[in-house]
Amino acid sequence: MIENFEETQKYKLILNEINGEEKSITGIQKSLEEKGINMHRLVLTGYLNAMVELGILKEKEIKPARIFSAAGQNRHDIYSIVGSSMRKFDEENAGYNSLQVLYYLFERPIFTRELERCSVNIPTKNTRTINSQYRNDYVKKLGEADIKIPVSSVLLEPVDFDKAGITKLLNYILASEYDLRKYMVVNTNQKTLD
Structure with missing residues (x-):
């Protein structure tokens, strides 16, 4: 049961790492690692893609990276x-x-x-x-x-x-x-x- 709780909290950890900024997958992964949270890149990518599909995050491509930001923010700049x-x-x-x-x-x-x-x-x-x-x-x-x-x-x-x-x-x-x-x-x- 604790494992399931931790799984459901991962999206909150990711949102906290983005925290109003635009970040790449690598940037998010490094921030999490600095806090002692090791998440495989493929797992993190899966979470990010799911969060984009659910409308929690927005994604944009700034070559060569994919950049993610919170969807609630006004990115119509x-x-x-x-x-x-x-x-x-x-x-x-x-x-x-x-x-x-x-x-x-x-x-x-x-x-x-x-x-x-x-x-x-x-x-x-x-x-x-x-x-x-x-x-x-x-x-x-x-x-x-x-x-x-x-x-x-x-x-x-x-x-x-x-x-x-x-x-x-x-x-x-x-x-x-x-x-x-x-x-x-x-x-x-x-x-x-x-």
Whole structure:
């Protein structure tokens, strides 16, 4: 009976380890091991998959890892909004378009980790790598928003910055997220061909 009780409590241990953060399977496993709880990776993966299916956890892929977070949290952040909209707008160029939008909105170079959070491919064309003296400031600021930037994350800027194109992308994002038609007057006096 005690064994069954321990089995039913494992999901609570996993939730406690995630504790409002986003963590990989390896990160969760290491945290549990540090507390003296040894759980085989396959068993842990099974629990995580079941918790995703039950709606307790959310899963997202940030290559090469699968990242888990508590489902009760609002993970509808700027990165998921931009990434989702840019994939719908133009799947092939979603990475570059996401870079342009974030660069415009944040008024700074964008970390590759931020693009990974958008779930888009890292663009390789029409971008330049930046070595900014403000990198540590950016990392600190993002850390305050619970966004961890690894040392290996590179800062990128778009080479050809097109404000008219950005306006079109931002309009698409807003129209994707909100029903803008309720604020618009549709011209019903259109001319027809006779």
